[in-house]
Amino acid sequence: MKFSVGTLLLFISLSSGVFAQGFRPDLRSWNAVTLLKAKVSSFSLVSTKPERDVIYYSNLARLDGKLFIKTILMPYLEAKGDTNPNDPYISSLIADLNRLPRLKPLRSSPLLTKMAKDYAISSGKAGIIGHSNFDQRFSSLYRSGRTVGENCSYRQENALDAVIELLIDDGQEDLGHRHNILSPVFTRAAVSVAPHRDYDNVWVMEFIGQ
Secondary structure: OOOOOOOEEEEEEEOOOOOOOOOOOOOOOOOHHHHHHHOOOOOOOOOOHHHHHHHHHHHHHHHOHHHHHHHHHHHHHHHHOOOOOOOHHHHHHHHHHHHOOOOOOOEOOHHHHHHHHHHHHHHHHHOOOOOOOHHHHOHHHHHOOOOEEEEEEEOOOOHHHHHHHHHHOOOOOOOHHHHHHOOOOEEEEEEEEEEEOOOEEEEEEEEEEO
């Protein structure tokens, strides 16, 4: 899905808190080169492995949607006991991933990482839901005509839970979280997770395009 320059894409997700406990995807079918492409640089001072893993799993979906379905999405849903073929959000995600062209992986950014971290911490402490002061936080990038986006998700236990939940996007008619993750427009992303006053935790995912 293409977006015009300067688009502001903001989405939040409040999960029910049901997770595939202990699930670990089997990635042996993936080409080693593809797995390497999906990884993001380790900015150890400002990001953690779970935060980088959100981008990693997002990149696997971008790099090979069909293999993502086979090795990650369906095994995850089976572990969770949620494989209803009539679920419109799951079926539409499978359709989207099946027809998704191979996209370039999202690359990390120290600037976006800091922005995500600052907002995750401040919104979590204040109990904020949504995208407070977005224009102020992204003013320099937004005014320059760059395409920017933000996903906020709550109550996720780990990185893969966050990615699958955002991709399914249950209850979001416009599928905004999914479109952000799978957009060919976005080239860089960053994630930060922090405690949230009312919803256990908040995962903030920032995006920017060229």
